[in-house]
């Protein structure tokens with residue numbers, strides 16, 4: 062049985078552990094924090110979407126596969142606060158309208174999985190008055206990243222307060238570096254062009270109008286329907302900032318972005334809390350997944366940016382395939398686009 066050391070107990074690491082355990086390997090998670098999901102994956106509730114683009118690209122192929130794998134995985138797990146409440150992507154200009162019409166043509170998903178709606182139809186689905194047409198994705202929704210990590214790691218050996226400095230500190234047949242920006246501390250991933258992006262989610266008590274909201278609204282930000290008396294309104298993006306301190310102005314920014322697109326929903330919301338952390342992105346804004354450059358048994362899963370809820374599970378399947386010598390679950394163009402070595406000259 063292959064023993065696999067996974068460094069990092071966020072979505073990327075815990076998802077790898079889950080998939081490897083199901084495949085009969087023996088994963089062990091080493092997490093520097095006092096609990097799993099001590100970093101960006103500590104988000105109590107996150108949005109998930111398939112992230113399709115107007116034309117097929119390796120990026121959209123990755124997220125399309127990831128979306129489908131994520132839905133199957135969420136179905137297998139209990140108590141992850143999963144709600145496929147649907148998402149309306151509001152359309153604010155003609156260019157976006159054309160892009161989304163092209164997206165529908167390119168992907169040819171059936172109407173019940175993706176369709177364009179006029180403002181009146183979108184309002185009916187949302188349960189609130191909307192002035193914009195929208196792309197409707199009924200299977201999108203929200204899930205708890207924190208609870209996902211806990212469920213993924215159920216029945217798996219987890220070592221907490223275990224900050225690993227070098228892959229030689231762990232005794233395993235293979236090592237997965239899944240520790241966000243922390244991967245750069247390891248010789249095997251030191252040269253990866255990764256960047257921190259701080260973000261803050263705002264929690265707000267619903268108003269009489271906003272509590273009617275039945276699905277997620279996506280625009281430059283997003284708002285989720287109220288759950289237990291709280292809306293989650295996300296999120297700010299501050300490139301190059303690597304701390305999780307709270308900023309009051311981020312709450313204002315989140316509410317203002319909502320007010321611009323759905324003023325009736327934003328009116329009279331009362332901010333009741335917030336959560337901030339640091340995402341990781343790469344130079345080309347695509348996740349970094351695969352065998353570390355020039356290393357036999359060291360793998361990387363990081364740079365999941367704002368899409369770790371779905372991206373981490375597709376990453377886990379791909380890395381498990383590589384470690385276990387199975388046919389790869391993603392096509393060769395996608396694998397090439399994801400691999401750490403893409404930054405080391407011609408690929």
Ligand SMILES: Cc1cc2nc3c(=O)[nH]c(=O)nc-3n(C[C@H](O)[C@H](O)[C@H](O)COP(=O)(O)OP(=O)(O)OC[C@H]3O[C@@H](n4cnc5c(N)ncnc54)[C@H](O)[C@@H]3O)c2cc1C
Nearest residue numbers: 069071072073093100101102107108225243260368369370
């Ligand atoms: C404000 C905000 C809102 C977001 N909203 C969404 C959303 O709605 N939907 C979505 O899909 N994504 C969202 N994201 C992004 C998502 O949270 C990330 O993509 C995901 O959490 C990344 O997971 P990860 O495991 O790569 O990193 P992390 O969760 O940061 O995990 C890395 C772990 O490694 C540990 N570690 C670091 N160094 C070491 C070491 N040397 N040894 C051992 N352990 C170590 C850390 O303690 C940490 O627990 C959001 C992020 C932020 C900040």
